Amino acid sequence: MAEENKNLAEDAEISGATKESIEETDKFAYSGVEKVDDSRSIEKADAKYTGENIQVLEGLEAVRKRPGMYIGTTASAGLHHLVWEIVDNAIDEALAGYCTNIDVIINEDNSITVKDDGRGIPVDKVAKSGLSGVETAFTILHAGGKFGEGGGYKVSGGLHGVGASVVNALSSWCEVIVHKDGGIFKVRFENGGKIVEPLHRIGDADDHGTTVTFLPDPEMFTETQVYNYDTIKNHLRQMAFLNAGVKLNITDLRPETPVKEEFVYNGGIKEYVTFINTAKLPIEPNVIYCSGAETVTLLDGTTERIYAEIAMQWTDHYNSDGVYSFCNNITTKEGGTHVEGFNLAINRTMNDYARKTKLIDDKTPNFSTDDCKEGLTCVISVKHPNPQYEGQTKTKLGNSEVRKIVSSIVGSQLGQFLLENPDAGKAIVEKIKMAYKGRVAAQKAREATRKTGLEITTLPGKLADCSSKNPADCELYIVEGNSAGGSAKNGRDRETQAILPLRGKILNVEKAREERIFKNAEIGNMITAIGAGIRENFDVSKIRYHKVVIMTDADVDGDHIRILLLTFFYRFMRPLIEGGYVYIAQPPLYKIDYKGNQYYAYNDNQLEQLKKALQLKAGYPFQRYKGLGEMDAQQLWETTMDPKARKMIRITIDDAAEAEKAFSDLMGEEVMPRKQFITERAVFISRDDLDI
Numbered sequence: 001m002a003e004e005n006k007n008l009a010e011d012a013e014i015s016g017a018t019k020e021s022i023e024e025t026d027k028f029a030y031s032g033v034e035k036v037d038d039s040r041s042i043e044k045a046d047a048k049y050t051g052e053n054i055q056v057l058e059g060l061e062a063v064r065k066r067p068g069m070y071i072g073t074t075a076s077a078g079l080h081h082l083v084w085e086i087v088d089n090a091i092d093e094a095l096a097g098y099c100t101n102i103d104v105i106i107n108e109d110n111s112i113t114v115k116d117d118g119r120g121i122p123v124d125k126v127a128k129s130g131l132s133g134v135e136t137a138f139t140i141l142h143a144g145g146k147f148g149e150g151g152g153y154k155v156s157g158g159l160h161g162v163g164a165s166v167v168n169a170l171s172s173w174c175e176v177i178v179h180k181d182g183g184i185f186k187v188r189f190e191n192g193g194k195i196v197e198p199l200h201r202i203g204d205a206d207d208h209g210t211t212v213t214f215l216p217d218p219e220m221f222t223e224t225q226v227y228n229y230d231t232i233k234n235h236l237r238q239m240a241f242l243n244a245g246v247k248l249n250i251t252d253l254r255p256e257t258p259v260k261e262e263f264v265y266n267g268g269i270k271e272y273v274t275f276i277n278t279a280k281l282p283i284e285p286n287v288i289y290c291s292g293a294e295t296v297t298l299l300d301g302t303t304e305r306i307y308a309e310i311a312m313q314w315t316d317h318y319n320s321d322g323v324y325s326f327c328n329n330i331t332t333k334e335g336g337t338h339v340e341g342f343n344l345a346i347n348r349t350m351n352d353y354a355r356k357t358k359l360i361d362d363k364t365p366n367f368s369t370d371d372c373k374e375g376l377t378c379v380i381s382v383k384h385p386n387p388q389y390e391g392q393t394k395t396k397l398g399n400s401e402v403r404k405i406v407s408s409i410v411g412s413q414l415g416q417f418l419l420e421n422p423d424a425g426k427a428i429v430e431k432i433k434m435a436y437k438g439r440v441a442a443q444k445a446r447e448a449t450r451k452t453g454l455e456i457t458t459l460p461g462k463l464a465d466c467s468s469k470n471p472a473d474c475e476l477y478i479v480e481g482n483s484a485g486g487s488a489k490n491g492r493d494r495e496t497q498a499i500l501p502l503r504g505k506i507l508n509v510e511k512a513r514e515e516r517i518f519k520n521a522e523i524g525n526m527i528t529a530i531g532a533g534i535r536e537n538f539d540v541s542k543i544r545y546h547k548v549v550i551m552t553d554a555d556v557d558g559d560h561i562r563i564l565l566l567t568f569f570y571r572f573m574r575p576l577i578e579g580g581y582v583y584i585a586q587p588p589l590y591k592i593d594y595k596g597n598q599y600y601a602y603n604d605n606q607l608e609q610l611k612k613a614l615q616l617k618a619g620y621p622f623q624r625y626k627g628l629g630e631m632d633a634q635q636l637w638e639t640t641m642d643p644k645a646r647k648m649i650r651i652t653i654d655d656a657a658e659a660e661k662a663f664s665d666l667m668g669e670e671v672m673p674r675k676q677f678i679t680e681r682a683v684f685i686s687r688d689d690l691d692i
């Protein structure tokens with residue numbers, strides 16, 4: 001995981017570095033879109049294929065040689081990235097005002113169809129490439145830019161926006177069908193973008209739109225070629241939130257009964273905030289919405305129009321990191337100038353308001369920005385024609401003009417809202433006051449601890465540590481219950497595996513204030529065992545184990561403890577999850593004794609297969625494990641802990657807003673969403689089954 005992150009970061013840098021050439025290519029390819037009649041352009045293109053194709057294929061060949069440079073990784077995330085690319089194009093058409101419906105279909109063979117009802121990708125000839133617009137877009141690297149002048153607002157960029165040609169290059173086959181100007185046109189590519197059926201007219205149409213179908217090439221995506229329904233669904237839902245009014249539909253044709261869901265939010269990011277806050281208790285019912293646009297004139301006299309919108313709502317939670325920021329529909333994980341502008345505005349506006357209304361007295365010092373953000377859920381979305389990205393993973397927005405734009409929009413519109421809604425204003429200030437008091441109290445407590453030397457430095461007595469001191473080799477098993485803890489201690493590899501047994505349930509950190517959390521012994525044990533601090537002081541480079549494995553029973557209680565632990569890691573040691581250091585052990589559910597051998601099954605499906613393979617008669621007895629404690633040390637080692645035989649799930653976070661919602665759903669006030677999760681299992685984490 002860490003390795004993959006590193007590659008991503010490197011690749012992001014490379015794709016940033018080629019930014020200039022992207023723009024150059026755009027101009028080059030589309031400086032003069034020559035209008036010719038369709039039949040002629042197709043003939044001409046035909047004649048030109050031999051010459052032009054060589055150059056084209058060299059470009060696509062480069063993508064196949066270093067796919068990571070274009071899509072980050074060829075693992076599952078890269079496979080899905082192909083879909084995002086094609087969907088992005090359709091969303092651009094929607095943002096330009098020509099498309100309202102986008103269908104994404106996972107076909108039975110794991111190919112993907114993206115269908116939109118936009119104007120249709122141009123089918124006439126592009127002078128410079130000698131190919132039709134569609135063929136150009138799908139074969140010339142970085143040609144996905146603006147088609148002609150005034151083609152609408154084009155926002156794709158950053159890590160996305162590498163375009164249709166990259167998808168084509170990485171596909172076994174790809175077909176595009178365009179309905180436009182009364183006709184239906186088709187082109188087909190095979191083997192990484194080779195045109196096998198040049199664009200030709202196949203019929204008449206009275207509608208318009210583009211349908212792209214592609215099958216990712218298994219030679220490129222060696223790890224997996226199977227699309228994850230939830231991953232695509234979550235992405236489409238996020239796109240629907242970020243682009244108010246655009247309807248995105250997903251259909252999965254793989255199951256016996258196809259699955260279909262639709263996402264359209266006329267309230268856009270306002271509804272996104274409500275969605276994230278589903279299980280949280282708002283301080284007051286309003287979601288505050290601010291928006292605006294500004295035209296910036298650049299040194300060369302050209303103008304850029306920048307849009308910003310912000311939606312926010314305070315809840316009774318204690319975290320101050322509920323800000324989700326986007327530029328051009330892409331998450332800006334590291335924040336950037338839009339978030340800075342927001343921080344400035346919220347600090348100034350809330351302090352000014354609290355003073356003007358005398359809700360705080362003159363002696364009280366100013367609230368900090370974190371005070372103002374405690375319990376706040378906020379979505380910031382900007383659309384920028386020329387975004388610049390910085391930071392380690394190139395996910396930090398760098399355009400400095402954005403800071404001012406966001407801060408003035410939020411400053412004036414949030415200020416206005418507070419004046420018009422004094423009850424809401426009072427409730428928000430009370431919440432911020434509490435945050436301020438909590439911060440001061442926590443600081444005092446921390447100082448007192450330091451003075452009395454009560455800081456815990458010795459390892460917890462319950463921890464059976466491993467003998468290796470090299471964190472990369474070390475694993476910490478957090479085990480439910482003392483009896484299973486005993487088996488794990490006896491069965492483990494003492495060199496590399498440490499065991500920390502937990503007594504019963506740990507505290508729900510989602511609902512407890514800081515003081516209580518720190519008094520909790522189980523939590524204290526985990527913090528000292530892992531040895532890297534917590535929250536803003538958590539230093540992932542200090543972790544004592546590179547695998548932290550949660551091992552609980554396969555029952556409802558085990559599920560609950562696992563979720564409590566994940567919530568704790570998510571809130572207090574998030575980089576531990578983000579770095580891919582957290583795992584869930586997979587103990588077997590069944591054991592069959594047959595002719596002196598033991599056979600284990602990890603799910604119902606495996607059990608059935610096993611019965612078949614062993615040709616067991618119906619009714620042959622098997623053991624169903626109710627808990628880890630039923631296994632002796634040897635069995636636990638063989639089935640669950642032996643690195644050569646075990647299967648574990650690595651926890652990752654795909655989408656921060658989704659994860660936030662999942663955790664608060666699970667742990668928050670409302671019981672329903674939690675029940676649902678426990679029975680259905682989550683979507684916020686991609687559950688990579690790994691043989692580790």
Ligand code: 0RA
Pocket residue numbers: 089090093116118119120121122146147148151210
């Ligand atoms: C620019 C101009 C025109 C269509 C598109 C872009 C377009 C691109 C994509 C990508 C996916 N779906 C799309 N739909 C449309 C057409 C300009 C015209 O003919 O008036």
